[in-house]
Amino acid sequence: MxxxxxxxxxxxxxxxxxxxxxxxxxxxxxxxxxxxxxxxxxxxxxxxxxxxxxxxxxxxxxxxxxxxxxxxxxxxxxxxxxxxxxxxxxxxxxxxxxxxxxxxxxxxxxxxxxEADTTSSASQALGADEKAPAAAPVSPCQDAAPVPSDDRTAELPPLGALGGPLPSGRLFHPIADSRFPQGFVLTGCGMSLCLDESTAKAMQAALADGIAHIQHVRRAGLAVAA
Known part of the structure; x- marks a missing residue:
């Protein structure tokens, strides 16, 4: 129920x-x-x-x-x-x-x-006038992917089937993140990317190239079929 x-x-x-x-x-x-x-x-x-x-x-x-x-x-x-x-x-x-x-x-x-346990023994061990070392700033884009080698084909994961039915509604959502005022978080399809203006534009250009490639392949296929 x-x-x-x-x-x-x-x-x-x-x-x-x-x-x-x-x-x-x-x-x-x-x-x-x-x-x-x-x-x-x-x-x-x-x-x-x-x-x-x-x-x-x-x-x-x-x-x-x-x-x-x-x-x-x-x-x-x-x-x-x-x-x-x-x-x-x-x-x-x-x-x-x-x-x-x-x-x-x-x-x-x-x-x-x-949340951090501020009552832990490590915190209590500090003297009244002592301060814990400042934590290193954490970037929302931490753990960046390593630079790929020239031969990237072997490193690619197996490709799944394309062209299946898509769920209704928007697939991707840009979300403003107060911790990252110069950018935004793009989420969707099981992934989350932290982008600033330059990386977003670079992604936009790469997507445009990829879409142009798909359209070119489709046009070539139609020409052969004709």
Missing amino acids: TDVANYRHFSIEAVVPAGWGALGGGRDLIGTCAVKHRGYWDDRLCSVGSLALADWIMEHQELVAKPKLGTHPLNSGTMIERVLIGDVLPSDEFALALANMTEGVVLPEMFGQI
């Missing part, structure tokens, strides 16, 4: 009857959701995605309270609550919808990352 509760609009009153004023921030929102669904809150470490989503909800109270049309993620109230407390991980489609809703503040991969 379908759980129709998942399709009610997210409402703060459904979590805490006293409303927004009873919450001090995103972590409080997670805690009250946990008490509602589990009966307790042990202040466990949360995923980076859950914290980012909770903070976004608290910062956009008026927007969250407005009715939403269609398949807007905030129309899945129970699902939002369970995602916040980590009972479930959002599906790829739901995670993408959250990324679009928050304009890149909450990204799919964040739900697989656990």
